[in-house]
Amino acid sequence: MKQMHKFNNNSFFHFSMLFCDVAAVIISFCLSYQIVGNIIELHEFKSFFWMFLIFIALYTSTMNLYNMYNKLTFTYYDRIIRNVFNSVLIATLSILLMIYFQSGLSYSRHFFFTFIGISFLLVISFRTYFTYSKKRTIGLRKRVLVVGVQNVIEKFEYYVNKTNVNIDIIGYVELNSESPLTNSPLLGKITDLEQILRQHVVDEVFFAIGDKQVTSIENHVALCENMGVTSRLILDLYSLSVSKSHFTGIGTLPMLTLHTVSLNDFQLYFKRILDLIGSIVGILITAFLFIFLYPLIKLDSKGPALFAQKRVGINGRVFNIYKFRTMQIDAEQQKQKLMNENKVDGGFMFKMNNDPRVTRVGQFLRRTSLDELPQFFNIFLGHMSLVGTRPPTLDEVKRYETHHYRRISIKPGLTGMWQITGRSEITNFDQVVKLDTEYIDQWSIWLDVKIIIKTIMVVFNRKGAY
Numbered sequence: 001m002k003q004m005h006k007f008n009n010n011s012f013f014h015f016s017m018l019f020c021d022v023a024a025v026i027i028s029f030c031l032s033y034q035i036v037g038n039i040i041e042l043h044e045f046k047s048f049f050w051m052f053l054i055f056i057a058l059y060t061s062t063m064n065l066y067n068m069y070n071k072l073t074f075t076y077y078d079r080i081i082r083n084v085f086n087s088v089l090i091a092t093l094s095i096l097l098m099i100y101f102q103s104g105l106s107y108s109r110h111f112f113f114t115f116i117g118i119s120f121l122l123v124i125s126f127r128t129y130f131t132y133s134k135k136r137t138i139g140l141r142k143r144v145l146v147v148g149v150q151n152v153i154e155k156f157e158y159y160v161n162k163t164n165v166n167i168d169i170i171g172y173v174e175l176n177s178e179s180p181l182t183n184s185p186l187l188g189k190i191t192d193l194e195q196i197l198r199q200h201v202v203d204e205v206f207f208a209i210g211d212k213q214v215t216s217i218e219n220h221v222a223l224c225e226n227m228g229v230t231s232r233l234i235l236d237l238y239s240l241s242v243s244k245s246h247f248t249g250i251g252t253l254p255m256l257t258l259h260t261v262s263l264n265d266f267q268l269y270f271k272r273i274l275d276l277i278g279s280i281v282g283i284l285i286t287a288f289l290f291i292f293l294y295p296l297i298k299l300d301s302k303g304p305a306l307f308a309q310k311r312v313g314i315n316g317r318v319f320n321i322y323k324f325r326t327m328q329i330d331a332e333q334q335k336q337k338l339m340n341e342n343k344v345d346g347g348f349m350f351k352m353n354n355d356p357r358v359t360r361v362g363q364f365l366r367r368t369s370l371d372e373l374p375q376f377f378n379i380f381l382g383h384m385s386l387v388g389t390r391p392p393t394l395d396e397v398k399r400y401e402t403h404h405y406r407r408i409s410i411k412p413g414l415t416g417m418w419q420i421t422g423r424s425e426i427t428n429f430d431q432v433v434k435l436d437t438e439y440i441d442q443w444s445i446w447l448d449v450k451i452i453i454k455t456i457m458v459v460f461n462r463k464g465a466y
Helices: 006-010 015-037 045-065 077-101 109-133 150-160 190-199 211-226 265-300 331-341 360-368 375-381 394-398 402-408 417-421 429-442 445-461
Strands: 142-148 167-174 186-189 204-210 230-236 244-250 253-259 306-312 318-324 385-387 413-415
Touching (some): 077 109, 150 167, 150 204, 186 190, 204 211, 265 360, 306 394, 375 413, 413 445, 417 429, 417 445, 429 445
Parallel strands (some): 142 167, 142 204
Antiparallel strands (some): 306 318
C-alpha cells in the first residue's frame, strides 16, 4: 500500500466558499464605511482596519470549526444561517472585549454595528447564491463514473445533492447481474470497466457498495490506480442504524471508525470546561450549606453525614459517588425486603413511594435535591459530568441487556433527559434508556445548557422528587 499523503486531508476543503466569505466581509467593510461616512464624520479608513483583520480571522476560524468550509457538509439553509450567526456573534463579542480592555483603539459604534449587520446579510446572501449556482456550473464539474448497487447509489446521490460536492455523473456501471441497475445512462458491467475508461473522459470512479461487495472490487480499484484515475469507495457497511462513521488514516493504513458517541474533541473540551466551572460553583455552595446540613443529618439519625456508593461510570469504570445521606444506615440490608415494592419494571432500578428507609431530614433533602450536591466533587474529579445519564449501581448493570450498555458509553451526569422529563415519576426502564440514548445521539453543548436550565426549573418546582 502506498503512503497516505497528509496533503490529501484537505481534498474536500471548500476554498471557493472561503474566498466567497472573505469577499462578502471586504465588501461589507467598505460599504459600511461609505454609508456611515456620509452620515457622520469618521476617522480615516485605515484606522479601522484592525477591526476587519480581527473579525475576518475569528469569523473564518469559527466557520471552519463548524465544518462550513467542507464540501461534504450538508447545505441546509437553517444550518447556514445558524452557523453564520454564531460565527459573527463570536467575532463581534471578541472585538467588543478588546475595545473594552484595550484603550486607544479607533472605534465608531455606528460604523461597527453597521459593518456587523451588513456582513451577516451579505455572507448569507453570497453563500445562498453560491450554493444554488454551483448546480449550474456544468463545465467546472468533475466527470464521475459510478459503479455499484442500486440502494447504495440512491443513498449516495441523495446525500451528495445536499452538499457542495460538484460532480457530473456521466454514467453507471453494474457491479454484477444479481444487482441490476435502473439508472441511466447505463454504460455496462464492471467487467467492461477498462474499456469504458478508455472510451470516456472520466476524472473519478465512485464505487458505491455494501459490505458484501467489498472484496469483489479489489482488482477494479487496482485498475483505476494503474490508469491514473482517482477512485473513491462509498461504503454502506453492516446496515448499522445508529453508528456514525469517521474515516482517517494511521501510518499507511486507512482507518474507519464507527461510533455512537461524540468524538468532537473541540466540543468535548468545552463540555469539560463547563463541568469544571459548574463544579467549582457547586462545591462552594455545598461547602456553605454543609455547615447547616451536617448537624441536621447527624441529629436526625445515626451514621455519617455523607454517603458513598460504588457506581458505574463511562464504559464500565467504577467510582464512588457522594451524596448527603438520606437513608438509615442499614438501608442496603433493608432493600432486599422491599424489592416487591419496586415501581421500576424488571428491577433495573429501584424506586418506591414512601420508602421507609428515608429519614425525616432525608425527605427534605430529596424534595429539594440538596442530597445531590456532593456530586459536584465527582464532577470536578472527572468521574461525572453536569449533564449525562443516571449513574447505575453495580447490581443494576449486572441485569443489563445488550442495548442497555449504551447508557454507560458516556460520563454519567448530575442531571439529564430522564431527570427533566419526569425524574422518579418514570417507572419504565426502557423509557429511561430511550431518553438517555436520545441525549447521546443529539448531544451538543447547547443541549447541555438547555438541560441545566430546565433542571433548575424542575428542582424549584420539586417535580418528581421523593
